[in-house]
Structure formats: C-alpha cells, structure tokens
Amino acid sequence: MAAAQPAAAPAAGPAEPSHGLRILLIWLPLALAADLVIWFVWGPHLPPGDMSNTAANQQFDIKVLSVMAAPVMLAVLIFAGYAMVTWRTRDGDEEDGPPIEGNARVQVSWIVVTTVIVLSLFVFGFAELVTSNGAGAGAGPAPIWKPGGRPLVVQVIAQQWLFTYRYPQYGGFETTDLVLPVGQSVQFNVTSLDVIHSFWAYQLGVKADANPQVNNVAYTTAEHTGEVTVRCSELCGLWHGAMFDYGRVVSVAAFQSWARATETRVAKITRTLPAYALVYYPNEIKGLNKFYYEAGLPGAGGGFYGNQYYPNEP
Amino acid sequence: MAIETHSEKAQHPGGGEPAGPRRARPWWLRPAIHTAFIGAVVGYLVGHWLGNFIASGYQQVTEGDLNDLAIVLGYAFATVGWLAGLGVFNDLLVAMTGRDLPRRDLADAQPGLARYFRFSLDHKVVGIQYLVGMIIYFCTAGLFAMAIRAELLSPTYHLFNADTYIELVGEHGTMMMMLMTSVILGPFGNYLVPLMIGSKRVAFPRIEALSFWLTPVAFLILLSGLLLGGFPFGWTGYAPLSIQATEGADSYAVAFGLMGISIILAGFNIIATVICYRAPGMRWSRLPIFVWAIVSTSFLMVLAAPVLVGGMYMMITDRTAQTAFFIPDLGGSSYLYQNLFWFFGHPDVYILALPGFGVVLELLPVFTRKPLFGYKIAAAGMIGVTLLSFFVWQHHLFVSGINPDMRPVFMLTTELISIPTGFIFLVALGTFWKAKFKFTVPMLFALAFFFNFLIGGISGVFLSDVPVDTTAHGSFFVMAHFHYTIMGGLIFAFFGACYYWLPKMMGIRLNQTLGKWHFWTMFIFFNATFLPLFAIGMAGQPRRVFEYARNLETLNDWVSISAFLLGGSILIFVINFVWSTVFARVREEGNPWQSRGLEWQVSSPPPPDNFARVPVVLSAPYLYGFKDAPPVADLNPPVGVLSAAYAQAPATEAEV
Numbered sequence: 001m002a003a004a005q006p007a008a009a010p011a012a013g014p015a016e017p018s019h020g021l022r023i024l025l026i027w028l029p030l031a032l033a034a035d036l037v038i039w040f041v042w043g044p045h046l047p048p049g050d051m052s053n054t055a056a057n058q059q060f061d062i063k064v065l066s067v068m069a070a071p072v073m074l075a076v077l078i079f080a081g082y083a084m085v086t087w088r089t090r091d092g093d094e095e096d097g098p099p100i101e102g103n104a105r106v107q108v109s110w111i112v113v114t115t116v117i118v119l120s121l122f123v124f125g126f127a128e129l130v131t132s133n134g135a136g137a138g139a140g141p142a143p144i145w146k147p148g149g150r151p152l153v154v155q156v157i158a159q160q161w162l163f164t165y166r167y168p169q170y171g172g173f174e175t176t177d178l179v180l181p182v183g184q185s186v187q188f189n190v191t192s193l194d195v196i197h198s199f200w201a202y203q204l205g206v207k208a209d210a211n212p213q214v215n216n217v218a219y220t221t222a223e224h225t226g227e228v229t230v231r232c233s234e235l236c237g238l239w240h241g242a243m244f245d246y247g248r249v250v251s252v253a254a255f256q257s258w259a260r261a262t263e264t265r266v267a268k269i270t271r272t273l274p275a276y277a278l279v280y281y282p283n284e285i286k287g288l289n290k291f292y293y294e295a296g297l298p299g300a301g302g303g304f305y306g307n308q309y310y311p312n313e314p
Numbered sequence: 315m316a317i318e319t320h321s322e323k324a325q326h327p328g329g330g331e332p333a334g335p336r337r338a339r340p341w342w343l344r345p346a347i348h349t350a351f352i353g354a355v356v357g358y359l360v361g362h363w364l365g366n367f368i369a370s371g372y373q374q375v376t377e378g379d380l381n382d383l384a385i386v387l388g389y390a391f392a393t394v395g396w397l398a399g400l401g402v403f404n405d406l407l408v409a410m411t412g413r414d415l416p417r418r419d420l421a422d423a424q425p426g427l428a429r430y431f432r433f434s435l436d437h438k439v440v441g442i443q444y445l446v447g448m449i450i451y452f453c454t455a456g457l458f459a460m461a462i463r464a465e466l467l468s469p470t471y472h473l474f475n476a477d478t479y480i481e482l483v484g485e486h487g488t489m490m491m492m493l494m495t496s497v498i499l500g501p502f503g504n505y506l507v508p509l510m511i512g513s514k515r516v517a518f519p520r521i522e523a524l525s526f527w528l529t530p531v532a533f534l535i536l537l538s539g540l541l542l543g544g545f546p547f548g549w550t551g552y553a554p555l556s557i558q559a560t561e562g563a564d565s566y567a568v569a570f571g572l573m574g575i576s577i578i579l580a581g582f583n584i585i586a587t588v589i590c591y592r593a594p595g596m597r598w599s600r601l602p603i604f605v606w607a608i609v610s611t612s613f614l615m616v617l618a619a620p621v622l623v624g625g626m627y628m629m630i631t632d633r634t635a636q637t638a639f640f641i642p643d644l645g646g647s648s649y650l651y652q653n654l655f656w657f658f659g660h661p662d663v664y665i666l667a668l669p670g671f672g673v674v675l676e677l678l679p680v681f682t683r684k685p686l687f688g689y690k691i692a693a694a695g696m697i698g699v700t701l702l703s704f705f706v707w708q709h710h711l712f713v714s715g716i717n718p719d720m721r722p723v724f725m726l727t728t729e730l731i732s733i734p735t736g737f738i739f740l741v742a743l744g745t746f747w748k749a750k751f752k753f754t755v756p757m758l759f760a761l762a763f764f765f766n767f768l769i770g771g772i773s774g775v776f777l778s779d780v781p782v783d784t785t786a787h788g789s790f791f792v793m794a795h796f797h798y799t800i801m802g803g804l805i806f807a808f809f810g811a812c813y814y815w816l817p818k819m820m821g822i823r824l825n826q827t828l829g830k831w832h833f834w835t836m837f838i839f840f841n842a843t844f845l846p847l848f849a850i851g852m853a854g855q856p857r858r859v860f861e862y863a864r865n866l867e868t869l870n871d872w873v874s875i876s877a878f879l880l881g882g883s884i885l886i887f888v889i890n891f892v893w894s895t896v897f898a899r900v901r902e903e904g905n906p907w908q909s910r911g912l913e914w915q916v917s918s919p920p921p922p923d924n925f926a927r928v929p930v931v932l933s934a935p936y937l938y939g940f941k942d943a944p945p946v947a948d949l950n951p952p953v954g955v956l957s958a959a960y961a962q963a964p965a966t967e968a969e970v
Contacts, residue, residue, distance in 0.1 A: 019748075047852040048785045061781040062852075069772045076739060076768055083746035084761070088753070089683075097684035097750040099939035106744060107688050114736045118729045125729075125779045126722050137784040140715035190715075195555035196648055198713065198788055202854040207784045209714040211649070212554065213642035216715030229863070233788035233856040235483075237546045237555055238476050241859035281643060 019086065027078045031071035038066045048205050051228070051249070054136030054220040055205030061128060068117065138190060138199075138208025138216040141278070147219055151185040154178070157280070158190070158197035158210035161239035163230060170259045172276040173266050178230060178247030180204075181255035182222050190216040191279050198234035201247065203227075209234055215278035222249040345401030347431040354531070357395020362388035369634075383634040385542065385561050389568040393531050400433040400527055405520070433527060435519035438920065440526050441505025441819065445812075447526070448500055451493040451533055452805070453888065458486035460881050463874040469862050479860045481544025481562070488549040488566060489536055492573040493529060494800070495615070495662060496580060497808050498669035500526065503584055503608040505819055509913035509920060510602045512593025512929045512947060517586035525580035532573040539565030548858055550659070553640030553651040557632050564633065571626035574619040574658075577665070581615030584608055593947070595931035602911060602935045603692050607672020610696040611665050614703065618661035625654035649716050656707035664703040666800050668696055670767075670807035671738050674760040677814055678745045680909045681757035685936040687744025688737075695737030702731040712783045721780055728778035735771055739764065754907070755829035759810030762837045766802025770795060773848065791851030794844045802840060809836070809887060817902035820895060821918045828890040835883035842876035910935050910946050927951060 043063045050056040087097075128134050135145050155166035157174075166174045178201075180186055190199045192210035199218075200207045203226070208218040225248075232243035250258070263270075274280060342348070365384030372381075397403065405415055429439050430446075461482045465473050474482065504526075508516055516522050539545055542562040547555045551570070556563050588601070588609050629651070631637040638644035640651045671692075679686045686692060708716065708724040742764055751757070773795040776782045786792060809832070817823050846869050853869075855862045862870065894900065905914040912935065916925060929947040937943035 047854070054781075054784070058781045058785050061779055062776070062785075065776050065779060065782060069775065073768060073772055076743065077765070079743050080746060080761070080764065083743075083749065084751055087746070087749050088751045093750065095683070095750065096939040097682055098748050099685055099937070100687060100744070100747065101685045101936075102688040102691070103744070107691055107740065110736070110740045111733070114733050118733055121775065121779070122722075122726045122729050125725050125781075128779070128781050129722055129725075134721075134780045134784070137780055138713045138715045139718035139721075142718070144718055195558060196552050196714075200788070200854075200856065202785075205781075205784060207713045207787060209711075211642070211715060214649075214715055229854060231854065231856050231859075235546075235548045235550070235552070235555070235858045237559075238480055240480070240546075241476065241861045244861075 019082070023079055023082050026082070027071075027075055030078070031074050034070040034074060035067045038070055039063060042066075048202055051203040051224050051226060052136075052205055052220045052222045053132065055203060056223070057128070057133035058136065058205045061133070064124065065121075068121070072117070132219070135219040136205040136207065138218045141215045141217060143217050143219070145219075147185040147187075147221070149185065151187040151219065152181065153187045153189060154180070155276070155278075156188055156190040156199045156208075156210065157193060158199060158232065158236075159193040160195065160237050161232070161243040163197075163199065163232075163243070163245060166276065167259060167263075168276045170263045171267070171270055172273070173263050173270045174273060175262055175266070176245065177262075178228065178245065179255060179258050180222055180228075180247065180249045181252040182225050182249050184252060185219060185221040188218045188220075189278060190218065193280060195236050196234050197232045197236045197243070200231045200233040202229045202231065204249075207233060213279045213281075225249045225251060341428060345399060345404065345433065346428065347400070349401075350396045350399035350527075353395035353397075353399025354392040354534075355395070357398075358388045358392035360395075361391030364391070380561055382561060382564050382630075385564040386568060386630055386634055389535050389564065392535075393528075393568075393572060396531050397524070397527065402433055402520075402524060402527070433523050435523055436922070437504050437508055437516045437519065437522060438819070438924075440519075440523050441501050443526050444496065444500030444504060444529075445819070447529055447533075448493070448497045448808075449888070449891065451489060451529070452497065453884065454533075454537075455486050455489035455493070456881060456884060458482050458489070460878060462486060463877040465860055466862070466870050467874045469864050469867050469870070472860065474860075476860065477544065477546070480546045480858070481540060483858050484545045484548050484566070485536065485540065488570065489533070490800075491549045491662065491666075492536075492570050493533060494804065495573070495577050495665050496525075496529065497666075497804060498673060498811060499577075499580060499584070499608055499611055499615075500529070501819075502604075502673070502811050502815060503611075503669065504580070506815065506913050507584060507587060507605055507608055508591065509818075509916070509924055510605050510911065511588060511591060511596050512912055512925065512931055513587065513591035514924045514928065515591065516583055517590055518583045521579045522583040525576045525583065528572050528576035528579075532569040532576065535565050535572065536569035537565075539563075539569075550655060551629065551651075552655075553629065553632070553646075553648050554642070556629055556651075557640055564630070567626045567629045567633070571623050571630070574623040574626065577615040578619045578623070581612035581619075584612040585616065593929050593931050595947070596912075597931075599690070600931060600934045601693075602676060603686060603689065604672040604676040606693045606696050607668045607675070610700040611668045611672075614661045614665045614668070614700055617704070618658045618665070621654055622658035622662075625651060625658065628654070649711075649714070652711055652714065652716070653707070656710045657704075660707040660710065661703045663796065663799070664699055666804045667767075668699060670763060670804040671696060673807040673811045673814075674763045675738065675741060676911070677756050677760040677810060678742060679936040679938055680814075680907050680911075681752045681754055681760070682745055682749030683752070683938045684745055684749050685934075685938055685940075686741060687747070688741050689934075689936065691737050692741040695734040695741070698734030698737070699731060702727060702734065706731060709778060709783075712780050713787050725778055725780060729775065732771065732775055739768070754813075755824075755826055755833055756810045756814035756907075758830070758833045758837075759806050759813065762833070763803055763806045763810070766798050766806060766840070769845075770798030770802055773798065786851060788856055789851035790847045790855045790857060793857050794847035794851060797844045797847070802844070806836075806840075809833075812887075812891070814907065815913075816895075817906055818913060818918045818920075821901060821903060822895055823900045823902035823906070824894045825890050825898065825900075828886060828893075832883060832886040832890060835886065836880065839876050839880040839883055843873055843880050846873050910937065912947055915945075915947060915949055925949060 046059050046062050048055045048058055050059060130144060132145055153168050157164040157166060164174050164176055165178050166172060188208060190208040190210045192212045197210040198207060199210055204220045206218050206220050208216045228247040230245050230247055232240055362384045365387035366381060369381050369383040408415055430443055465479050504522055539562040543560050545559050545563040545566045551566055588605060628639045632639050638646045640646045640648055642648055675692055705727040706724060708720060709728045712721060777786055813824055813829050850866055850869050853866055855866055903918050927950055929949045930951045931947045933944045933946055935946055
C-alpha cells in the first residue's frame, strides 16, 4: 500500500542487477499514465455525475481517491508480478531462497509511508465533512454544515414501500412526485413511518436513511435540470426492490407554478393530514385511510399513515 | 509454562483416570447423529407445545395466527434435545452422580467413519467434522447465490416472486456470514493448532466439540426458516423490520444466536490452548503465523460475539414478549439494534479476514523457500487489526443520521485499520523479494488472495470517505467490496489451505490437475463476477433488489453468467474432494511440501496422540535458506527433559 516499496527494496540485495530500479522504472510511467487518465479522461464521467453540487463533490472525492489508489495498486501488482516472473523456480532447482528475515529500512519506510497516506486521507475527508462536500449524506437532525439563506424544505416520508414528499413551505401538501427547482439549495428532512428505509436520489448525490421517529437532514443544490432516480437503498422488506420513483429538477419558474398548482389542487386533502411535523406517529390518524380510499385518490397521503402500501405485482 | 505443571496424564483429552473399559453397546444405542435428530424432533415438539401453552392467551396470538414463542421455544428445546441426543450431557450427569468418568479418548481413538458422527473429544476428529460441515454449508449458501443471480438475469422478468427472492437473499447472506466465521478456524484451527504448538490435545475438548455440534443446528434452524416463510431483512436483520417480520425471522435470531455461542466457545478453547499448551521452547516469537492469526481471530470471537448473542436475545424478546427494545414508537430505538449488530458485525468481518491472512502467510515461506519477511510485523498487523476492529463499527451508519459529530472519528479509525492490514502486504511483498517461487496449487490460491484482497482493501478505503460512501453505501459497490475481501480473501485462503493441509489431515493428496483447473476457473470467474459489480453499484443499483435499471442489464447478465461458471468452479473442487478422498485415495504420508512446520514433522495423518512424547521446540518455523538451521523440534526428547528444556532454550535461540 505504499509507493515507496519498490524504491526502498533494493537495499536487500546490492549485488544483483538493480531490480528495485527496474520496478521503479516500470511503475513510474504506468502510475503517471493511470493518474492522468483517471483525472482528465475518466474523471468527468465518474459517478454520480455533476447534476448537483453534492454529486459533483462526490465525483471529486472519487477522483481524488482513485488518483491516490491507482499508484498504490500498481506498485503492489508490478512488484508482485516482477517478482513472480524474475524469481520463479526453474526446473530442478531445489535450492532455498536467501535467508532474509526482515529489513529495518524497508519496514520503517513502509510504515511511515502508509501512515502518511492514511493520515492525509483523513485530513482530506475531515475537511470534506465540515464543508458542503459531505452535505449529501444524511446527518441527523442537527447537521454540522448548513447552507446559508433559506433552503427549500422537502420532507421525505418513507414507508413500505413508497416515498411521499411534503412541501411545508407550500402549505404542507403531500405528493408522490418529487419536483425540485434548479440552482436553489434544498433541505431534505427524511423520516419513516415504519421500518428503516434509505432515500437515495442518485443523480443528486443524496443518501439519507429514513428512520422511524428520526428527522435525518441532507442538503443539495441541483445545478442542472433533468430526471432524478430515487431508490430505497436500505432493505425494507418484501417490495424493497420495487421501491423507486423518478423526480424532476426543473427551472425555478416551472417549480413555482407546479408547487402553487399542486397546493391548490390537493388543498382539501392537505387539511385532513396531520400538521407538518419532523416525525410522525403512524397510528395517530386511523380514519384517514378510509377517506382516501373512498375519495379514490391514488398515491400520497393518509393510507400511508396506517396500513402498508402494496405495489402491484411487478 | 503450563506443560510443567501438568502431568503427562493431563495430556489426554477427556482428562481423568481411566475408569475401566467402556460398556460395549450396539451402534444404534450409542449417542450419535441419529439419536441427535430424534432428540431434536422430540425437543421441538415439547418446546412448541410449551410455547403454545404459555402464549395461548396473548392478544397478539389470539388475534393473529402468529405465535413466535412456540417457534422460539421449539428451536431452543430442539437444540437441547439435539445435544442431549448426542450425549453431550452424559459425562456431566455421570460426574454429578459421583461416579467415575469413562475414558472418552479411548473410544474416540477407534478408527472408522462412525466417530465422525459422534460427539468426539479428539480435536482431529472435530477438525474433519468442521471441514465437511463447512463445505456443505458453503455450497448450500452458494446455491442460494446462484438463485439470486438467476433472478437478476432480467431487470423486470421474475423467476421468483418477491417474497421468495427476499428469502433467498436473506438465507444466502446470513448463512455465509454466520457459518463461514468458522470456515478456517473450525477445520484448520482446531485440527492444526495443537499440532503446530506441539500439544497432544486442546485445552477444552468438550467445549471444542460443542462448538462444532452447534453449527449443524444453526444451519438446520436457519434453513427451516424457509418453511416458515423466510425472513425479509437480509443478514443484517435491522429492527424494526425484523420485529415486524413473520415467524421465519425467529429462525434467523435463534440460528445467529446459536452460531454466536458456537464461535465464543471455539474462541475460548483456542485461546486457552495456545496460552497453556505450547510445547517447551514454543515461545510467542516462534509461534507459526497461522497460530497468531487464529489466536487474534479467537479474541475477536470471544469479545465481539457476546454482543451479537445479546442483540439476538433482545430481538427474540421483542418478538415474543413485546419488550420493545428496538421499536421507536414504544420508546425503543432502531439505532440501538444497528449499534449492537455492527459492534459485532464489523469485528465479524475481520473474524472472516484474519484466518485468511494466517493461511497465506503460512504458505508463502514454504513455496518461496524463504523466511517470512518481518515475522513480528505480521503478528503486530494482526493484533493491530484485532484492536482497531472494535472501533470502526459506525462507518456502516454514515448516512443513518446517527450522531454526525462522530463520523470523523469513525472515518479515522477505518482508515487507520488499513495500516496494520498493509503490514500483511509488506510481509508478502518482502517475502517475494528474490524468492524461489514454486507455483503449486496452494501457492496459486495464496497469490490470488493478495490480488483479490488488494482490490477489496482499496475499495474499502473509498467507503471510509463519507462523500464517496454517500453514493456507494448500500449499493452493489459495497457488495462487491466485501465479496472481494471475504470470498476473494477468506474462501481463496480456505481452498489453498485444503490443498496444502489435506495431505496432513487425511493422508490423502487432492488431485493437483483438477486443483489447477479449480484454481484458474475460480480466479477468472470470481473476478469476472465481482469486478463489474463495483461499476453496477456506482451506476446506482442498490443491494437486494430484484428490479434494476434497464441500462444495467448487460452488465448484470455478464455477472450472472460468470457467477454460474464460478459455481461450476466450486463444483470442480467438490468433485475433486470426493474423488480424491473417497475413490482415488492417493496416499501422501511424508512431508510433500518440504515444510518446516511442526505439524509436518509427524506422520500423516498424525497418530492419535499427535506426538509420542511432548516435543521440545528448538527453532523458529521459517528458517528456510539458513544452511545451519537447527531442526524445528526434537520430537523424541529424553525423559525428564521438560524441565531441562526451559534452561536449554536460550542457548538454542542464540545459535539461530
């Protein structure tokens, strides 16, 4: 796991042709090439893309870690491959190898180099956490990093086996459509009515577990319009595999008009819902299920606070 | 050193003075696996009746048709019945009534197949029992994996319905993760550790045998969950889903709890054996690296598994007595279960990794004909992994919303653990330097271990970074990561160990041509199966789903077909194993690998007492290439040498 190994190893055998130098010469151009390809060619296409600031940050982190990992992996593989080819036993050779039980210089440099790599990774990761770069991960009710201004609040209510979205700044209406404005920071308040789910908006780089009786907050700012895949990424029972939907990121004007129109359209239902809260007790509103069922309303709302929702057989 | 305080008599497993010959009874009256089955069935019926009797008035039972108490008590009594049928309690009862114990070891020493179906106190019998058991469990769980991949051939078409699919996922994951904890420690640890440390016995033969005989119960109870509708929560069993689930979930909780007890017992026995039963001269600095790995693993088992047993016990009481430890609506916490589970679950990952390290590092010196490079740093790496593994568990909860202030700490510990893990690579690469590579079948598996574990380890560093984990968590990326470390690491090491040590354990050589076929197909198809899963996970496919995005169909099909071929590769091993041990039986008696290991200095298979006399260890096990290296041990030390050996040992150390 340390790039220094090939360089430090020749100390063990000064009489031979300089195997260490050879390994170094094979490794150096390959490592350089791999890093350049990862950073410039592959990097911009790495998941999860750059649709939001959090997704772009994750892509950046994956790039950084890949650039660090590639030389290390190459060093180990090239060293091992070189050793196997060079020092393979020829037929009839029953001799033992040289009795090398250790080498203080090699061991110390390995420990130092791996420790430096690991600690620099930690410093990097720590910096990411106190900035917006880690904001896409659910950070509980009190995140370390908060965006400035007044973000759009979207509550994600997970239940078996469906996500409902609630917009408290628009009268607290509920819908199964996730619609978000571009260029505005969004605060997801993720909670669950029954078991643990996980809200994963893939293209937005947002993942937050939905725990019952817990408000789990994640932030993002979408930077491009387009479709977003939402999947449940925590096993939540029978229909976990069918628990997905698609959201949209649209222009601010389109979002405003959609939100106002929906707010008006479902106003009657919104009045019957429990008041907006950060967590909900599922057994609180028993009659609601019936109300929805009789009104023939599909999707979001009351039924979710009561019985399980069964999707159709796929 | 304990050896001086024990008489030679104490070296007999089962202990005690002989109390006359055992009464001879016909085989069907002697406790063995068939009486165990009878005991289990009787026990289940009694327990089930008792559970129904107790819980018949419960509102939950009268309103629904579920009675978890009857199932749980049925399983509990079946376990007791199984053990009673095996005769586990016989000696206990005899001792309690004040009579003398019969000499168990004489009965165990009888040759023949029958002893493998009995509660045997011979660690060599237990090792073989474990070996066959583990191969059966591994193949069963592997078949579930084949079924999962068959379902994932298509993004929408369904071979199984949703509940069957989720049952298969749960059975595969749980069976692999709970039973494979013993895949190396069980067969090779129990069989070889006494041989490697120069002991005639293990410390607690009854506890060792009990640890094995709990595994078939755990296996059968877990499988019986399928009859009760399975369990829909994978191997993690997150509450409150596991509390909500139907009766099949009881099989998960009881089986996992039993397996937890099994590995605690196995761990205790190994620790006590290695501490107390090393031969004179077998200092800690001469302990084979495999023994270091097994001891580290045992400490992990003993310290981590109690948390699992407690967690499973709480889950059972939540399900049967409505204690609501894990139900948030009633004042419990679903985070509590996650913490308990991963406090066991992450050390469990290292319980699965460390024995693999031990096997491959044990094989490298033999097949490179060199001393192990940096023996002490290898042992330090294992101890470091053992210690650090207790401080990383919350990295499984990075996106769960639990205490975000703690994330940097767990990120740091997770990244730190790659330092001692890196030691293993340092040792391997150092040993490669100017080595005399002999590419035998076991060596091929050991080399593949490093290739696979490198990918597995590096991908683990990605997962320790919170922003990367935000995308990767809960996706196929994680799945690929731990299959690379566990299957690519542990299982490859297991097969390497089979090819290396079966001549020792059975006196029989596995067919090497088939072995090469097995290795190359397994290596190629393993990588073909799991490498694309990193990409699939990063492209947005969560774990344990039966529907996925259409654009991932090609990759998933590739993975499925590779997985079937990987299954075929395991089949080559099974065929080779059965063919070589049952039909061909090519004898291999000496020391085919020219190993300096103490276990290879006795005949194969070893005599009933392992060593005619307790040996005196003279030098370290990896002195390949030293022209004047002393033999590893004096196998026939003169009478009275035991106390003298202590004084003698420093002198031999100075020569080396």
